Amino acid sequence: MVNFASDTEMFDTMRDKLYASVISDVVDSLGARNQGMRPDVRPIYEGAMVVGRAYPVLTADVYKFVDDPYGPEIDAVDSLKPNDVMVACTQRSTRTCFWGELLATAARARGARGIVVDGTVRDVAYITKMKFPTFATGIYMVDSAGRSIVIDHNCPVDCGGVLVNPGDIIFGDIDGVVVIPKELEKEVIPLALEKVSKENQLRDELLKGTLLRDAYNKYGVL
Known part of the structure; x- marks a missing residue:
C-alpha cells in the first residue's frame, strides 16, 4: 500500500519513477484493456512528460463565425485547477488548431500540468521554450475562430480512442498517453x-x- 499526502506528491512520484509502458501493462492486467491513446497522440517537444487529473473538453467544428468564438474555451481554461491536465477531444479535426502559447500560459498560471489533444496545436517554439507538457496529433497554425468551438467541458470525452472521465489520471511520455480510470488508481500506482x-x-x-x-x-x- 502506498500512501501519498497529496495529489501533488503522488503525481511528482509518478513522474519521477514511472513511465507509460509500465502503467499500460498494469491497467491491462486489471482488465482495463483500452486505456492507451492512439499512437498519433505524441509529445510536441523532446522530453515532455505529463501526469495529472483529467479535465476533459469537447469541441465541434463550425462553418461560420459565432458570437464570442473563444468564450467557451476561455471558460474551460479558467476552470482549471492545480494538477489538472486538459484533455481535449476535437474529434480528430484538422480544420484548425486547438491550442497555443497564450492558452498554455494561462493554464500554467492556474496550476495545470499540461494538455493532451487529439488534434493540432501551434506556437510550438514558445510552448517548447516554456516547457508546458503538450501532446497532440500535429502542428497547424490556423486559428479556431469560425472553424471550431468548445461545446462542453468537465464532461466525459473520447480522446485518442480512450474514454476519459473527469478526474481520471493522465500519464504521457515519449511512448504515448495512457489513462488510469479514477476507480483503479489505488491499485494501479x-x-x-x-x-x-x-x-x-x-x-x-x-x-x-x-x-x-x-x-x-x-x-x-x-
Whole structure:
C-alpha cells in the first residue's frame, strides 16, 4: 500500500519513477484493456512528460463565425485547477488548431500540468521554450475562430480512442498517453511502482549475463 499526502506528491512520484509502458501493462492486467491513446497522440517537444487529473473538453467544428468564438474555451481554461491536465477531444479535426502559447500560459498560471489533444496545436517554439507538457496529433497554425468551438467541458470525452472521465489520471511520455480510470488508481500506482522495481532487478540480472528465460522466471516481468 502506498500512501501519498497529496495529489501533488503522488503525481511528482509518478513522474519521477514511472513511465507509460509500465502503467499500460498494469491497467491491462486489471482488465482495463483500452486505456492507451492512439499512437498519433505524441509529445510536441523532446522530453515532455505529463501526469495529472483529467479535465476533459469537447469541441465541434463550425462553418461560420459565432458570437464570442473563444468564450467557451476561455471558460474551460479558467476552470482549471492545480494538477489538472486538459484533455481535449476535437474529434480528430484538422480544420484548425486547438491550442497555443497564450492558452498554455494561462493554464500554467492556474496550476495545470499540461494538455493532451487529439488534434493540432501551434506556437510550438514558445510552448517548447516554456516547457508546458503538450501532446497532440500535429502542428497547424490556423486559428479556431469560425472553424471550431468548445461545446462542453468537465464532461466525459473520447480522446485518442480512450474514454476519459473527469478526474481520471493522465500519464504521457515519449511512448504515448495512457489513462488510469479514477476507480483503479489505488491499485494501479503501487503495482506499477512494484513492476518498475522488478524490472530494474531483472535488468541487473541480464547485464550480469543471466539468460532472459531464467531472469523472467525469477521476476515474472518483461
